Each structure stands twice: as structure tokens, then as C-alpha cells.
Amino acid sequence: MTREQPGAPESATYVYAVCRRLDPAALSGLTGLAAGFPVRTLPLGSLTAVVQHVPAAEFTEDAWQQRLSDRAELERCARAHHEVVTAAAAFGPTVPLALATLYRGDERAQQALGADRDRFAAALARIEGHAEWGVKVSLPATASESPQSAPSAPPRNGGGAGRAYLERKRGLHQAREQHHDRALRTAEDIDAALSRLATATRRLRPHTQEMTGERHRLQVLNAAYLVTTVRERELLEAVELLRRRTGAEVEVSGPWVPYSFAGEV
Known part of the structure; x- marks a missing residue:
């Protein structure tokens, strides 16, 4: 520019x-x-x-x-x-x-x-002959600890209770990590499926929860796809299938002028 x-x-x-x-x-x-x-x-x-x-x-x-x-x-x-x-x-x-x-x-x-x-x-x-489509994928954020699931502080003089407390805390940490890993794998699977329909793709920085205002949902994919006009229906059908298969919230927008693929000059 x-x-x-x-x-x-x-x-x-x-x-x-x-x-x-x-x-x-x-x-x-x-x-x-x-x-x-x-x-x-x-x-x-x-x-x-x-x-x-x-x-x-x-x-x-x-x-x-x-x-x-x-x-x-x-x-x-x-x-x-x-x-x-x-x-x-x-x-x-x-x-x-x-x-x-x-x-x-x-x-x-x-x-x-x-x-x-x-x-x-x-x-x-x-x-030429292409349009840009935007896709954002969101999944539930890691559930906050409920009073029932959160480990309560162990008794001061309870060795066994203290060990149980640490085990529960470790389990919750592992569950959060596993949830995050599954979310990232879902994002990669969706991106791979849509990329096969696109001439070019561009991964953008996902919006944070502060930006979206959705504390209970985590955006795991924010991408743009350059798609020929003859494959647009195929793209929309693939998005719907991915929604049902993954349970993720997949937001699609377009067709747009290919801002992301025209190149900065």
C-alpha cells in the first residue's frame, strides 16, 4: 500500500x-x-x-x-x-x-x-472466477469448575484426604488439556476438509474470548478460503456436514471480494 x-x-x-x-x-x-x-x-x-x-x-x-x-x-x-x-x-x-x-x-x-x-x-x-469465504469455528470452552467437581481444600491433618485432593486437582488439569487438544484437532480436521475444496487458504488469528464477548465459547479456527464459483455449493454442503459430524459451531460468511488473496501492493 x-x-x-x-x-x-x-x-x-x-x-x-x-x-x-x-x-x-x-x-x-x-x-x-x-x-x-x-x-x-x-x-x-x-x-x-x-x-x-x-x-x-x-x-x-x-x-x-x-x-x-x-x-x-x-x-x-x-x-x-x-x-x-x-x-x-x-x-x-x-x-x-x-x-x-x-x-x-x-x-x-x-x-x-x-x-x-x-x-x-x-x-x-x-x-478471476473466485470468491473469498470466511469460516470461524467455535467450541465450548473448558467447563468451569462446579462446586461439585472442584476439589475442596483438604483437611489440615488428613494425609489421605490431601492426596485425594491433589489427585482430583491433577485430574481436572488433565481434562482441560485433553479438551484443548480435542478442540485443536477439530479445527485442523475442519480446515483440512475445506482446504481440499479451495484454490488457496489463509489462516487468520482466532478471536479471543475478550474480542468475541463469549466467555463460554472458544474460537479455534478463523480462516479464509479462495473458492471457485462452481464449488461454492460444495463448500456450503461440506460446512453443514462438518457441523453435524463435529458438533462445533461453524460460522461461514461470503462470498466476498478476495481481500485476503489479492495481495498487498
Whole structure:
């Protein structure tokens, strides 16, 4: 990603994506990140960039840092960015660029993006006819110790009781480890089954319980799969079968623009 802080110009060029030939009418009516400036195409030789003029003073590095610290504003920008990328992708393979990809003007954008034309072309060929599907797998977290299962403190003068207490405590520890191992094996089995249907896969960091807000469930797999359109139904059928076979909660989302597989440029 190339991010440049606009200097003197009154407007900067914001870049959403790079694709092949695109009818500008496909972008009609999109607001993008800056109302009053049309979302448009910018030629890059045999390729096309999807861009928009934005007020330079409102899209400086400092302004972006403020947006990143404002959850509502960040979400608005991300949604606007994604809406434009999705509109372009409806007409053919599209390489989305990262949020806040800015240049000092159209000419500078053409120079910088044109220098990566071969990489863009390779990425477009790689994702053509594909979509990204996200899969998250969760299982019950290790059950917290109930009053009945938790070992009570041993009597002060009870040697046998003390040994029993330590044995129960050791047993609970082993049960937690076994539960965790089974959960990881389930995640690996599900990933292996879905990977066989995908052209490419990407393992992402699972969300913690603090992030999900689900104290009683543990996310053991967070992955993205690049799947051809002709295998999408097969993927969904495999997910349903895996749900029944493993008892895991398997959340599937898609089809998405292949953000995870387009490659960063």
C-alpha cells in the first residue's frame, strides 16, 4: 500500500481498487468517502484504477489518525470503501487496495500504480472466477469448575484426604488439556476438509474470548478460503456436514471480494 500525505493540492486522489476495463457507469451513484466528488475510473494502460478526488485538508495523515481512533467514523469509512470495491468487483476480478491509499493527484497515482502493473495483472489472474469465504469455528470452552467437581481444600491433618485432593486437582488439569487438544484437532480436521475444496487458504488469528464477548465459547479456527464459483455449493454442503459430524459451531460468511488473496501492493 502506498500512502502519501497530500501537500499543497486542494484535492488528493484516493484509490479504492484496480481492475481490468470497467465501464464508468458501473460506479454511478456511489458516494465513496467524499460527497460531491464522483467515484470514477483512472486508466493504467491495460488496467483501470477506481479512484475519487477527496479534499486534501480532510485526508491528511493526522486526519486519518483521528478517524482510526473514532470507531464510528472508521466503520463509516470502511463501509464506504467496501461499497465501491464491491461495485467494481460485480463486473470482473478486482484487486482492493487498503483503506487510506492516497496520492497527491491523478498523475502521481498513475505513476505509482503503473509501476506495479505486472503485480496487479498477476493478482487479477489469480482471483478471476473466485470468491473469498470466511469460516470461524467455535467450541465450548473448558467447563468451569462446579462446586461439585472442584476439589475442596483438604483437611489440615488428613494425609489421605490431601492426596485425594491433589489427585482430583491433577485430574481436572488433565481434562482441560485433553479438551484443548480435542478442540485443536477439530479445527485442523475442519480446515483440512475445506482446504481440499479451495484454490488457496489463509489462516487468520482466532478471536479471543475478550474480542468475541463469549466467555463460554472458544474460537479455534478463523480462516479464509479462495473458492471457485462452481464449488461454492460444495463448500456450503461440506460446512453443514462438518457441523453435524463435529458438533462445533461453524460460522461461514461470503462470498466476498478476495481481500485476503489479492495481495498487498
